[in-house]
Amino acid sequence: MATPRKAVALISGGLDSMLAARTMLEQGIHVEGINFFTGFCVEGHTHAIRAKDRARPKRNNALWAAEQLGIRLHIIDVIDEYKDVLTKPKHGYGANLNPCLDCKGFMVGKAYQWMTENGFDFVVTGEVIGQRPMSQRKDTMPVIARESGAGDLLLRPLSAKLLPPTRPEREGWVDRDKLFDFNGRNRKPQMALAAAHGITEYAQPAGGCCFLTDATYARKLTDLWQVRGSKEYELDDIMLLKVGRHLRPRPHFKLIIGREEGENNFLEGYRRQFTCLRPISHHGPLALLDGTADESDLQLAARVTARFSQGRNAPLVQVEVTRQSVTTRLDVQPLAEDEIPHAWYI
Numbered sequence: 572m573a574t575p576r577k578a579v580a581l582i583s584g585g586l587d588s589m590l591a592a593r594t595m596l597e598q599g600i601h602v603e604g605i606n607f608f609t610g611f612c613v614e615g616h617t618h619a620i621r622a623k624d625r626a627r628p629k630r631n632n633a634l635w636a637a638e639q640l641g642i643r644l645h646i647i648d649v650i651d652e653y654k655d656v657l658t659k660p661k662h663g664y665g666a667n668l669n670p671c672l673d674c675k676g677f678m679v680g681k682a683y684q685w686m687t688e689n690g691f692d693f694v695v696t697g698e699v700i701g702q703r704p705m706s707q708r709k710d711t712m713p714v715i716a717r718e719s720g721a722g723d724l725l726l727r728p729l730s731a732k733l734l735p736p737t738r739p740e741r742e743g744w745v746d747r748d749k750l751f752d753f754n755g756r757n758r759k760p761q762m763a764l765a766a767a768h769g770i771t772e773y774a775q776p777a778g779g780c781c782f783l784t785d786a787t788y789a790r791k792l793t794d795l796w797q798v799r800g801s802k803e804y805e806l807d808d809i810m811l812l813k814v815g816r817h818l819r820p821r822p823h824f825k826l827i828i829g830r831e832e833g834e835n836n837f838l839e840g841y842r843r844q845f846t847c848l849r850p851i852s853h854h855g856p857l858a859l860l861d862g863t864a865d866e867s868d869l870q871l872a873a874r875v876t877a878r879f880s881q882g883r884n885a886p887l888v889q890v891e892v893t894r895q896s897v898t899t900r901l902d903v904q905p906l907a908e909d910e911i912p913h914a915w916y917i
């Protein structure tokens with residue numbers, strides 16, 4: 572028996588990438604999955620720590636999808652390399668800070684590199700023409716193929732019939748007749764195909780796969796870059812942008828205030844890196860102060876923190892402030908609701 576051809580499939584954890592990989596498996600192709608961790612992935616973060624999302628399964632959807640498909644999954648950390656993609660996107664940003672076209676080109680390029688290093692034959696993605704305004708358009712699909720270096724070794728099984736035949740099709744490694752012509756934002760064909768394969772459970776179709784498409788998150792990241800004076804970030808920075816309320820009462824500091832117990836516990840892990848405030852006379856959130864603060868700033872920060880405690884209507888709230896391992900206690904009057912301007916919220 573001939574050795575089966577080998578494809579590496581980008582697996583996001585969503586339905587499309589699952590279906591693309593499944594289509595290849597149906598044709599007897601040996602498939603292994605690849606997933607890239609940029610730090611901005613929605614996977615397994617806020618919904619793992621917030622009570623309001625408690626009902627959602629706490630799982631990594633890419634791993635889960637690979638397990639459903641019965642394939643190996645390679646999760647690759649690209650946090651550092653991704654910084655250039657995000658901060659200098661050749662094709663610009665989408666509606667928020669999502670550099671989708673550059674991002675797709677980068678990920679397909681990484682998959683292509685992995686393919687050549689590991690003796691695989693081609694790359695598969697779950698892209699569908701017309702599904703996403705920036706990266707999944709008929710005119711941008713060739714851009715991704717070209718800029719990633721994958722060229723015609725990049726196969727999109729779900730829209731392949733609407734695209735020129737790729738090498739895997741021309742060489743007969745895969746049967747083009749058994750590929751698809753999905754087009755546009757209508758999800759019904761994918762759902763029908765999923766049903767035909769007995770796939771009944773999958774991550775939310777067409778959901779954003781990363782925080783960069785989120786307007787609130789993008790605002791917080793823009794604020795971070797503005798304050799730093801450059802588009803720099805570390806993993807901790809971008810993780811903290813996913814958690815808590817962010818308020819900037821003064822240009823030189825911001826507060827990250829836990830919205831619930833899960834977030835307070837998460838922020839607790841950072842208390843040694845930041846000035847940390849916590850109401851102790853009343854139940855209330857943990858707040859991290861990011862920036863510099865003199866005594867009057869600390870008073871203000873304590874009053875803001877008190878505002879989000881159960882003592883918000885009390886005349887005084889005692890707030891514990893820990894800075895560089897030194898703890899003090901401040902008795903402060905909580906700010907009234909109208910003393911917190913909307914402009915403070917990032």
Ligand code: SF4
Pocket residue numbers: 669670671672674675706779780781782783784
């Ligand atoms: S949504 Fe995020 S991960 Fe997906 S292509 Fe766009 S930038 Fe990349």
